[in-house]
Amino acid sequence: METIPVNQPLLNPSALRYVEECIRSGWISSEGRFIQEFEAKWADYCGMPHGIAVSNGTAALELAVGCLGLQPGDEVILPTFTIISCAMAVIRAGAVPVLVDSDPRTWCLNVDEVGAKITSRTRSIMPVHMYGHPADMDPILVLARNNDLSVIEDAAEAHGAECGGRKAGGIGDLGCFSFYANKIITTGEGGMVLARSADHAERIRSMRNLCFRKDRRFYHTEMGHNYRLTNLQAAVGLSQVEAIDEHVRRKRWMGKAYTERLRDLSQIELPVEEGSAKNVYWMYGVVLTDEAAYDATEFAVRLRKEGVDTRPFFTGMHEQPVFQSRGLFGGESYPVAERLARRGLYLPSGLGLTEAQLERVCAAVRMVLS
Numbered sequence: 001m002e003t004i005p006v007n008q009p010l011l012n013p014s015a016l017r018y019v020e021e022c023i024r025s026g027w028i029s030s031e032g033r034f035i036q037e038f039e040a041k042w043a044d045y046c047g048m049p050h051g052i053a054v055s056n057g058t059a060a061l062e063l064a065v066g067c068l069g070l071q072p073g074d075e076v077i078l079p080t081f082t083i084i085s086c087a088m089a090v091i092r093a094g095a096v097p098v099l100v101d102s103d104p105r106t107w108c109l110n111v112d113e114v115g116a117k118i119t120s121r122t123r124s125i126m127p128v129h130m131y132g133h134p135a136d137m138d139p140i141l142v143l144a145r146n147n148d149l150s151v152i153e154d155a156a157e158a159h160g161a162e163c164g165g166r167k168a169g170g171i172g173d174l175g176c177f178s179f180y181a182n183k184i185i186t187t188g189e190g191g192m193v194l195a196r197s198a199d200h201a202e203r204i205r206s207m208r209n210l211c212f213r214k215d216r217r218f219y220h221t222e223m224g225h226n227y228r229l230t231n232l233q234a235a236v237g238l239s240q241v242e243a244i245d246e247h248v249r250r251k252r253w254m255g256k257a258y259t260e261r262l263r264d265l266s267q268i269e270l271p272v273e274e275g276s277a278k279n280v281y282w283m284y285g286v287v288l289t290d291e292a293a294y295d296a297t298e299f300a301v302r303l304r305k306e307g308v309d310t311r312p313f314f315t316g317m318h319e320q321p322v323f324q325s326r327g328l329f330g331g332e333s334y335p336v337a338e339r340l341a342r343r344g345l346y347l348p349s350g351l352g353l354t355e356a357q358l359e360r361v362c363a364a365v366r367m368v369l370s
């Protein structure tokens, strides 16, 4: 029996033409027309004025936090339930990550907890749009405005998702994206920061490229990074942006098809589309309820035996040994995130998933849970 993979990218014929152009012209590093076109098209799609392409989503987060000029002891509020890149970006900027729990339905940060965590040291809020569902941005923007905080969206998992008609990653001050191979649009490895202010954009462009000074080559007054994307990758990226509507359409078809077929099962909770959100179902997650006899690890093993590949949900930042050993998050507990980590996984969600494969996944889920 063939195993249905959890993901596979959907590459388009124009990618071949664009990459061929890079190779024929010799523009293969981080200079070339595809970088600018990819940046401009993605920023425009998300409704932001500036796009800075970088080598991956982790680098995007690092530069977005880095451009704020945080001081030691400054605080950034973020969900515990996310990828480690978010907390690392804050720590690498010399600041302190302050955690909040997740909303049990959307799995994004629980906005009601953010206000209580704001102190005189808070500088920024980092909402993460989880598995395709956008965080509830309006109350976050109000808190940010009232407390003079910046908002850094992590939209790595939510290309094309919307909150009240605005695109994820285009709502706050800075929006971060990953274009890893499992993302809705991909460059293999890659990322981008979208910036609302020209100052932030300029600073990020400089930090991306070793902080070379414009007035004197090889003379530096600050330390930067080499987080450049190549023209070859941007060529693939441009072809992907051109197909974004089709990619989002496929994901939403998949999300709705899974929900229709699984909604009667009392042993699992399914993704939602809350309020004014448009969910793009980056990955179709399910969370085992108390009615299920086992946890997500065992569920994954049993699905695997039926030829269905899955991935576990994130383990919260407060449960990460690497942070606990640095004395961070001692004694903190976030019950929703802890439950998601133990009882959540996602099903095959690739852009090329066929209806027959989806039916097979649903039959396996039903069989394993029965």
Ligand SMILES: Cc1ncc(COP(=O)(O)O)c(C=O)c1O
Pocket: 056, 057, 058, 059, 082, 083, 085, 086, 128, 154, 156, 157, 177, 178, 179, 180, 190, 191
């Ligand atoms: C929410 C989120 N942020 C950031 C990243 C980091 O992206 P990358 O793997 O491109 O570094 C990921 C990776 O999948 C992610 O899921």
